[in-house]
Amino acid sequence: MKNYVDFMTARFKAAGYKITPQRIAVFRFLDGNKSHPTAEDIFAALRREYPNISYTTVYNILKSMLRIGGIQELVIDRERIHYDPNTSLHHHALCIKCGKIIDVIMPVKTLKLPGKISAQFIPTSFQIYFYGKCRDCEIKDAKEK
Amino acid sequence: MKNYVDFMTARFKAAGYKITPQRIAVFRFLDGNKSHPTAEDIFAALRREYPNISYTTVYNILKSMLRIGGIQELVIDRERIHYDPNTSLHHHALCIKCGKIIDVIMPVKTLKLPGKISAQFIPTSFQIYFYGKCRDCEIKDAKEK
């Protein structure tokens, strides 16, 4: 499978979902996308190609992708949900000034919950979120002083 | 400082904020509270004592507490924000069935970002979120099968 578009197209077909131009456009937009877009970002990008596309469609497609896999929701920003086509284990850093999210690829041995907690909770995944300032905002802030 | 109410009252006074019955009620509700309540939970609890209390007041108080410290926002649930009066370093587990959040107290050495990333990002804190199923939901699901 050479790219994300073909990969997702195959997954949708396998799941019995139809392939529509809008769906392909979402796959294309997300292919290799490391910007962690929101539904609005995706909507805005697709609107150039499809002036009539609706939020409903964007949300529908994202929901389908979540259901069958191929995308990840990032719940890190209190204002809105971000999406990440990279579903392999990695983490994220949020700039509290500009809201930018960057990937944190680091080897973290699969975290084991302490015995007391594993009696109460069965984890299926985990995410590490770093909060701080990105380089650009750090520089901007330094200049203001 | 013997308890959270006195502690927060002192902090508010030190910051030049007034002490109102509603503020004390929020402090009291949060004292030792490990349920990770939402603004709605707090509103509902306070309403019993203060039938006229408004969401505005709850949100205002939470915002003040965030500003001067004494509370933490948990951005883990896609639907709403949860609050935690425990601001010491600890982590959380979210049950994807019932939405319950439980504390994860485990010793994690302060995580260091890989060199490549620390050139781009200066972290001030981090949070580990576990996603899975709580014991109660696990038992419920087992019975259904």
Added chain:
DNA sequence: TTGGCTGCAAAATATTTGCAGAACA
């Protein structure tokens, strides 16, 4: 006394839903 705080109502924002018509398979 007075500036900050509360509570009401309305606004803003993100996401979801009902439904009629379009279009993929």
Added chain:
DNA sequence: TGTTCTGCAAATATTTTGCAGCCAA
């Protein structure tokens, strides 16, 4: 051709804001 999908409009839910009156200091 039939069912799923799209797009519009309206609904929902959470959080924020404007403002008049109240109250803690």
